[in-house]
Amino acid sequence: MTRGRRQAPVSKKISESAVRRLSLYLRTLEELDRAGQEMVSSEQLAAKSATTAAQVRKDLSLFGSFGKRGFGYTVEELGRALRDILGLTQPWRVALIGAGRIGSALFEYRGLTHRGFQIVAVFDCDPSKIGRKWGDSMIRDVAELERVVGDLDIQIAILAVPVEAVQGVMDQASRAGVRGVLNFAPRRLKVPAGVTVKDVNLVIELESLTFALSQGV
Amino acid sequence: MTRGRRQAPVSKKISESAVRRLSLYLRTLEELDRAGQEMVSSEQLAAKSATTAAQVRKDLSLFGSFGKRGFGYTVEELGRALRDILGLTQPWRVALIGAGRIGSALFEYRGLTHRGFQIVAVFDCDPSKIGRKWGDSMIRDVAELERVVGDLDIQIAILAVPVEAVQGVMDQASRAGVRGVLNFAPRRLKVPAGVTVKDVNLVIELESLTFALSQGV
DNA sequence: CTAGTATTGTGAAGGTTTTCACAAGCTGTG
DNA sequence: CACAGCTTGTGAAAACCTTCACAATACTAG
Numbered sequence: 001m002t003r004g005r006r007q008a009p010v011s012k013k014i015s016e017s018a019v020r021r022l023s024l025y026l027r028t029l030e031e032l033d034r035a036g037q038e039m040v041s042s043e044q045l046a047a048k049s050a051t052t053a054a055q056v057r058k059d060l061s062l063f064g065s066f067g068k069r070g071f072g073y074t075v076e077e078l079g080r081a082l083r084d085i086l087g088l089t090q091p092w093r094v095a096l097i098g099a100g101r102i103g104s105a106l107f108e109y110r111g112l113t114h115r116g117f118q119i120v121a122v123f124d125c126d127p128s129k130i131g132r133k134w135g136d137s138m139i140r141d142v143a144e145l146e147r148v149v150g151d152l153d154i155q156i157a158i159l160a161v162p163v164e165a166v167q168g169v170m171d172q173a174s175r176a177g178v179r180g181v182l183n184f185a186p187r188r189l190k191v192p193a194g195v196t197v198k199d200v201n202l203v204i205e206l207e208s209l210t211f212a213l214s215q216g217v
Numbered sequence: 218m219t220r221g222r223r224q225a226p227v228s229k230k231i232s233e234s235a236v237r238r239l240s241l242y243l244r245t246l247e248e249l250d251r252a253g254q255e256m257v258s259s260e261q262l263a264a265k266s267a268t269t270a271a272q273v274r275k276d277l278s279l280f281g282s283f284g285k286r287g288f289g290y291t292v293e294e295l296g297r298a299l300r301d302i303l304g305l306t307q308p309w310r311v312a313l314i315g316a317g318r319i320g321s322a323l324f325e326y327r328g329l330t331h332r333g334f335q336i337v338a339v340f341d342c343d344p345s346k347i348g349r350k351w352g353d354s355m356i357r358d359v360a361e362l363e364r365v366v367g368d369l370d371i372q373i374a375i376l377a378v379p380v381e382a383v384q385g386v387m388d389q390a391s392r393a394g395v396r397g398v399l400n401f402a403p404r405r406l407k408v409p410a411g412v413t414v415k416d417v418n419l420v421i422e423l424e425s426l427t428f429a430l431s432q433g434v
Numbered sequence: 435c436t437a438g439t440a441t442t443g444t445g446a447a448g449g450t451t452t453t454c455a456c457a458a459g460c461t462g463t464g
Numbered sequence: 465c466a467c468a469g470c471t472t473g474t475g476a477a478a479a480c481c482t483t484c485a486c487a488a489t490a491c492t493a494g
Contacts, residue, residue: 023420112423213304
C-alpha cells in the first residue's frame with residue numbers, strides 16, 4: 001500500500017442520500033475545475049453543495065481518504081475519485097424507450113451525453129414513428145428490443161412510455177438483460193433481482209411542494 | 218369534536234420522505250377507487266405502494282386517525298383526507314418558465330392537469346418563441362413575469378430554463394410572489410425565506426443508478 | 435529543525451426514521 | 465349480549481443518519 005489515498009474501508013452499506021450527495025459534490029467540483037481552482041476544503045465544497053463540512057468528510061470517508069490534512073482536497077483528484085466511485089469511468093449505453101414528448105426532451109438533453117450517458121437506441125411502438133430518424137439513429141420497433149439490447153450491449157433503459165404500457169416494456173427490458181432503469185411512468189415496477197430502478201415522478205415532487213405550501217399558511 | 222376521524226395531533230415536523238409516501242398512497246388509492254374497491258387495509262396499501270404496513274399506519278398517524286380497527290380504511294375517505302393533507306383541495310395555478318424541450322413536454326403532460334395543477338402562463342425569453350400559441354395560451358416574454366404572476370394569481374413556477382439563466386429567473390419569480398418552485402436546472406437555487414424549491418435532476422438519478430450497477434459487479 | 439496554523443478523518447453523541455409488538459376497538463355471528 | 469376474529473393506532477426498540485469535537489497530520493515560516 002502506497003502512502004496515497006486509501007481505498008474503501010470495507011463494503012459497507014451506503015445510503016441513497018449519501019450517493020446523491022456524491023453526485024452533487026462531483027458537479028460542484030466540475031464547476032470549480034472550470035473556474036480554475038485547484039484545491040478545495042470540505043467547508044467550501046459543503047457551502048457550494050448545500051450541506052455541512054462534516055457531512056462532506058463523512059461521505060468521503062465511506063470510500064477512503066482523499067484529502068490532505070491542513071490543506072483540503074485536490075479538485076481534479078477528488079473529481080476522478082468520485083467519478084470512479086459513481087461508476088462513471090466507463091461510458092454507459094442507454095436505450096430510450098418511448099419517443100413521445102418526454103422521450104424527445106431527454107434525447108435532446110445535452111447534460112446526459114456530457115456525463116457519459118450515450119443514447120444508442122430509441123424505441124417506440126407507434127408504427128407512424130418507427131423508422132423515423134432522430135439524430136443519426138432511427139426509431140425502432142419496441143418488438144426488436146430484446147435483440148437490439150443484446151447486439152448493442154445496452155445496460156440502462158430509460159422508460160418514457162404511458163403508464164399502461166410500462167410494466168410490459170419493463171418485462172421485455174429485463175428479459176433482454178438491462179440492469180438499470182430510469183422510469184418516468186407513475187407506477188412502481190416489479191423487477192427481477194439484480195435490476196435496479198429509479199423513479200422520476202413529477203407529481204410527487206409537486207405534491208410535496210403543495211404540502212409545504214399549505215403547511216406554511 | 219365528533220366521533221369521526223381525529224385531526225392531526227399537533228403540528229409535528231413531518232419528514233420529506235413521509236410526505237412523498239403520502240403522495241404514493243394517494244395514487245394507489247385512486248387506482249383502487251377506479252377498480253371499484255371500497256375498503257383497503259394498511260397491509261394492501263403497503264404492498265401496492267412498496268412499503269410496509271407499519272410504515273403506512275405510522276405515516277397516517279402523523280395526521281390523525283383515518284381507519285376502523287378490524288376493517289381498514291375507506292378508499293374514498295382516506296383519499297379525501299390525503300388530498301386535504303397534501304393541499305390538493307384547491308387547484309394550483311402554475312407558471313411554466315422556459316418553452317424549450319422540457320417545457321414542451323411538461324406542458325403536454327396530462328398528469329399535471331389531472332391532479333389539479335393548471336399551467337396558466339408560459340414564458341420564454343427567445344423573441345422567436347414569444348407570441349406563439351401553445352394550447353390556448355400564448356408564450357409571453359419573461360420580462361412580463363412579475364406583472365403576470367400577480368394578475369393571474371400564480372403560486373407555483375416550474376423552471377425549465379438553461380442552467381445559466383435559472384438563478385436570474387428565480388429571482389424574478391420570487392420578487393413576483395411565487396412561493397413554490399419546481400426546478401429542472403442542475404443548480405442549487407438561492408431563495409428568500411418562505412419560498413420552497415424542489416429540484417428534479419436526471420443526472421443525479423442516473424448517477425445513483427450507475428453507482429448501484431457498479432457496486433453490484 | 436521546531437513551532438504554529440489549518441484542515442482532514444473519525445469515534446462518539448445526538449437526532450430522526452423505521453420496525454416491532456401489542457392493547458384498543460370495530461363488526462359479524464350465535 | 466358475549467365472543468371471536470381482524471386490523472388499527474401507538475409507545476418502545478432498533479436501525480439508520482447527521483453532527484460534534486478532537487487527535488492526527490500536512491505544510492509553511494522562521
